[in-house]
Structures are given as structure tokens and as C-alpha cells.
Amino acid sequence: MKKKVWSGNVARRGLAAVCALAMTATMLTGCGKKKEDASEGSSAQGTAAQTSSQDSDEVFTVGIPQDLDSLDPHIAQSAGTREVLFNIFEGLVKPDEKGNMNPAIASSYKISEDATEYTFTIRENVLFHNGATVTADDVVASLQRYKDTGASIFETVDAIEKVDDSTVKVTLSKPNTEFLSYCTVAIMPKDTTDAETNPIGTGPYKFVSRTALENLVVEKFDEYWDVDNAAHIKNVVFKVEANPDNIVADLEGGSIDMYARITSDQADQLSDSFEIYEGEMNLVQALYVNNAVEPFDNELVRQALCYAIDPQEIMDFVSGGAGVEIGSAMFPSFDKYFDESLNDTYNQDVDKAKELLAQAGYPDGFTFTIKVPSNYTPHIDTAEVIVEQLEAIGVTAQIKKIEWNTWLEDVYNNKDYEATIVGFDASTLNASSLLYRYTSDAHNNMFNYSNADYDKAFATAQATVDEAEQIKYYKECEKILSQTAAAVYIQDLPSFVALNSKYTGYTFYPLYVQDIAKIKLAE
């Protein structure tokens, strides 16, 4: 948490329609063989019954960039919805701001040696917002309901059983050492039929009302089980701010108190009555190229691009130097997987780039098109810098801005593109949510990247039980991506959050989460 000082060298206006950007990265199957150590987790039970109640009639209003796509946590898709529902729903385990998976509705869990059986002990006296106590039946019904939606991350779930009144066992058809990170699936009462209009969870805030296109109103849940992490502010409204141009005026005017992911320009315009928190967006931003089309099917060409492009210059131009350089498909807040040395696989070297191009048979360069989603200024700005940097090696890039839905259809689904600039986020806290998509037969491999060594390293990582060993293989994967220049990796974009100085406590997560329970009135 730091107050940002602006050098003010970026003088362009920006739209902040971040919303659609986040891509969910989910992995399909695990093919690991066994898990030796039975992990056990238990969390510190809050003993003191101190609920720091700063309750007043004050309403805390959070601006969100788009309306929620659903209030049913098992159906909601967009990252923008998930980060709001985090306040209402909880799973068996719950991520914290450091990226750990802490027991939540489960008080502890055991993973069988072969990593196919996950046994959860249900925490006692966890209450739903409707006052009912969470039972093993609720857990079984919720997990089953989620599986029935056809969710790909639950594809390997074979059976969900109630062992006794406080124990639930999940059996997988294939060993998967990372399954725990999927157990954040929301637990709802077993007889839930109207989650869309009356969502009931166990989180620190409970649902009050929702008005389409306007807002979602929630209220502090007084019987929240985790007393230490209970909410501070009583009334919270998530208000839809459809027009990003209004954000500054609405913050200054007082109709919203907080807005996550404002642009650096908006941060500049805000007065002193706002605290700007600076963090990262947890995205892998890169110039992604279609590895199956000419000339990008040639590794030398891709490497030439890497030598031609300087991430630092991009960060300076796009957000006044903020942001963190990356060298592979992993962002820094995934600390244990991130390998900083890969940032130096390629350092800008125009001569080397030209040499590689000549070797590849393109001594005079070539021309290609970068398709960029038009709703996200940082990517467009990045594209502009890249176009200039590529000019130096005789390569002509043209920017084509396309609307987000068109991007989804043409680029993501149909792979009809030469190059594009977006950022990938991780929907679950594990490395495979970012790395799986590079395996040759991944359904979401939009890069057409195919590398036998990579597939092997990834499969080995998946099958490895020991965590340190597993990390080693994931890092190996990252190294292969970097060396074969699967894409031109640029940065994890900076994220600026504006919070009215009346409040404090905003916390960044390595996932798409806005944890409002952490926000409290400033002293």
C-alpha cells in the first residue's frame, strides 16, 4: 500500500473498460500419479468475540465496470462477477491475499496418497445467511450442482459422497495434485432453487437486493463464522458504472467511494481526498502470435520479435513506468512459480533481431496485423509502442482494433489471427491455470503452440507429487516457453485502485477478488 507519486509523463486519456479482459484460465485434466504426503490444514479459530463494529448508517459504494452476469455462483462466468460474489459465497477452502488456500467451510482436509481422494471435515457451526447451519448434505449438493453445470474443472470428479455428518469425500477419476485449488466452489443450502434471485452463501456479506443495470446491495452478515475476518462496514453497494468516463466525476462527487482498476490518467486526475493503491493486475500480457501461420511458425522469427521489443519502454509509455516485467507465461505474484531470470532471455538487441530475421529468410522484414480488443486502452497503447519498435528491424505491424465479442469469436475461438495483445489471468490458484493452454492438445490453446518437450515437462509436472519437484518442472515449462518464444511476453500490468480516504484497508489478491470485508473506516 503506497501513495503513488506521478511523474505525469503520460498525457493521454484512457478508457477503463477492464471488465471483459480477464480470461479465465482453467485446466482440464490432471494426470499426476500420486500424492504422498497427506496434507492437513486447519485454521486458527477466532476465539475473541470481538466484532470490530464500526457500524453506522454509512453506505460504502463500490463502482464496478459492468453488471453481474449472474448471481448464481455456479453459473456466473465473468471475472468481474466472480470478484464481487467472493464477498457473498465461500467454498470448502478460500484463498487469501498471499495466494494460500485456507480451510473455510471445511475445517480441515486430507488428500489421499495417490491424490484421487480428497476428504473434507466440515467446520462446525458455520451459518448460511438464512440462519441454517452448513451440513455435509449442503456441501455434497453444492458440489454436485456445480459438477452438473458441466464445469470443465470438475470433469474428473467421479463421486461426491457424504461419509458421515461432518465428512465429505470427493473421488477423482485421475490423480490431481491441484484439485484443492478448485474447491473454492461456492457452498449453498442444498435446497437452493433460486440462487439467481435470492443467493444464499456463508460469506462476510449477505445479499439484500439487486437491480438490473443499477446495483447489488449487500449487508454485513453478523453471524459470520470467521470472527477475525468479519466485515467492518455494514452497508455496501456495488454500483454499475457503465461509462468509464464518469469514474473520476463520480468518485469526486461522492456517488462512489471505491473503484478498482482505474487508469493511470484517471489516478492523476483524482484529488487528494483519494488514496491510490498500486498493485498488479495478475495478468500475463504478451504479444501473442499464431504459431501456426507464416512467418510465426518459424521460431527464429518469434525470437527476432523478442529481441526487437523492449518491455521497459512499453511500461514507461503505457503507465509511466509502473508494471512488472515478465519473461514467460507466469506473473510475479505467483511467487513460487515465477522465474525472474527469464526476463533476460531476450534483451533488446536490434542487430541480433535483424540477423535472426535474415537467417529465417526474411532479410527485408514482413508485414502483419495485430488484432487488439478495442475496449482496453493499455493493450492498444502497448500495440502502438510495439509497432514502432518493430519498425527498427524492418517489420511492419498494423494495428486492427476489434470489439471484444469479435475478438472472442475470431481470435479466441476460431484462431483467425496473426498476432494479438491481451492478458491472461488465472482463475484458480495453480500454475496449470496459466500453463495448460500451451500443451499441444489443449482445447484453449489459441496460440497453436506445439512443442513435444513442453508437453513432456508439463505432464511430468502434473504427475509429480512433491511440491518442490513439481515447481521445478513448471519452471522448466516456463523456460521452454521463453526460449522457444511462444509469445513475446511483456508485463503484468499495474492496477490502480482509488479509495476514498475516509476508508482504508484495500488488499490486493493474486486472483480476481475485491475483498470488501477488509475495508474499514480510516482512523
Add this chain to the structure above:
Amino acid sequence: MKYILKKASMMVLTLIAVSILVFLAFNLIPGDPATRILGTEATESQLQLLRQEMGLNDPIYVRYLRWIWNFIRGDLGESYSYGSVSALILDKIPITIWLAIMAFFLMFVISIPLGIFTARHEGGVIDKIVVVLDQVIMAIPPFFSGIIITLVFGLTLQLFVPGGFVSYKIDFWGFIGYLVFPAIAIALPKITMCVKLLRGSVIEEISKDYTRTAYSRGNTTRGVLYRHVLKNAMIPVITFMGMALADMVSGSIVIEQVFNIPGIGRMLLSSINNRDYPVVEAIIMGIAILVMVVNLIVDIIYRLVDPRIEAIND
């Protein structure tokens, strides 16, 4: 009567054309509702299943006929994210209607007295000032005056809270209060055009023979103006106001963005972004119907004001 029937049948034809265009347009632009709903991680079989369920796999004419038939029966279908489209529109339409009514009211009460006043005092100091101001304001598009109003009245004078919209269901007068400034932004250019039109029209009528005759029969200026001149001078103004009303409804689409008002306009834009076709189609059809109905009403009012029009057309 015959004329109105003729008009009405023209309306039906136009509506059919609009419906085909709307339907086709959303089938031509890229973007697949199934992908939008299931997200980027959905597998092809999941997508296929949903498309089948939503009837997206049927031939286009089947889908069109099904949609239009339901539409005629008053069934606007289901939104992809909000449930019943009719319920959604019924919930949001009062916001836009109130906004348009307030803007229209402002236009009416300001432009008519001002138009007559400036025409009566043609060449006077006030007239000159008004004419110049009129030209300047006319050139400002509503979204821009909206931004200026937010800056001046919202942030500097703090007469309203930018983005502080409250629903009419919660606090009706607070709702009306918030709409005042957006209504002004929408009304401003219409007011200026209306003043200019009325002023010109009155001045023209005053110079005609019948006005001189009326004076010579001993009428006062006031009498001539209100009983003779205004009746004729109002005809082009009525046309303009009718068009302006329809324009205000569609103009609110832009203003709702500027002032963060969750009305029909906001709903239209977000539904286009979300590829929520049933909502988009219903709103566009609604706006088309509204414009046509307003035109019809204007036609009828014409006849009431000036019976000669009927004689010409019939």
C-alpha cells in the same frame, strides 16, 4: 379518416422492414451468445448444447418468424442475463420516459414564450442577445453540455451528485431531482431550435396581409398575435416538437451514458455488448413504434389546428 388508415398501414409495413433489419443486423455481426454466456472455457459440446436449447441452430427464417410471432403476441422472450424482457423493460422504461417528458416540458415552457417574445421585440437588445446565444448553444451537442453541466453544477456548485441516481421506486422526488440536469442537457439544443423556428415563423406571419387586416379591424397587438398569428405560426413548430419528442427518447441513450442513468438507453448499449439479442430487438422495435406513433399523433394534431390540411390530402 381514410388518411389515418393509409398512414397506419404504412406504419405496419415500416415496422416489418425495421424488424427484418434489426433481426438480420444481429445475425451478421460477429459474437456468439452461447460463448458469451458460457465463457471462454466452455467446451464445444457445451456450446452446441446451449445453442440447440436457445434455438440458435435453426435456419434464420424460422428464428425470425418465431420471434416476430411471439412479439406480436406480446411475448418479448427471455433475456440472456435478466429473465423476462418485458419485466426488464417495464422496470426501466419509466426512467427514460420521465427523462423525455421532463426535457419536453422544459422545451415547451421555455421556447414558446421566448420565441414569441423575441419575435415581438425583433431587433431589440434582448432579441439580439437571444439570437446570438441561440446560435451558440445550438451548436453544442447534448453529451458535451452534459459533461459541462456535470462539471459546473455537479462538481463545482454541488447542486447534484454526479452518478447519484436513485430509483423511482425508492425515492420518486430524488429521482426527479436527479433527472433535472440530464433533462436540461437533452432539452438545450431543442429549445434553441424551437425558439429560432417560432421566432422566424411569427415574424413571417406578422408581415402577411391578414395580420394587417386584423390590425385594421381594431385588434390589439396581443389579440392579433394570439388569436391569428400564433395559430398559423405554430404549425411548423408542432411538427418540430413531435420530432423532438421522438428524438429525445433516442437522445436519452447518449445522455444516460453521460449521467449514469440506468434507463432504456443504457440497457440497449449493454445488451448490444453482451449480445443479448432479445433485449436489443425489443428495445429497437419499441423505439421504432414510438417514433411512428408520435408522427401519427403530430399528423392528427395538424388537422385539428388547420383543417385545410385534411382537404389537401384526402
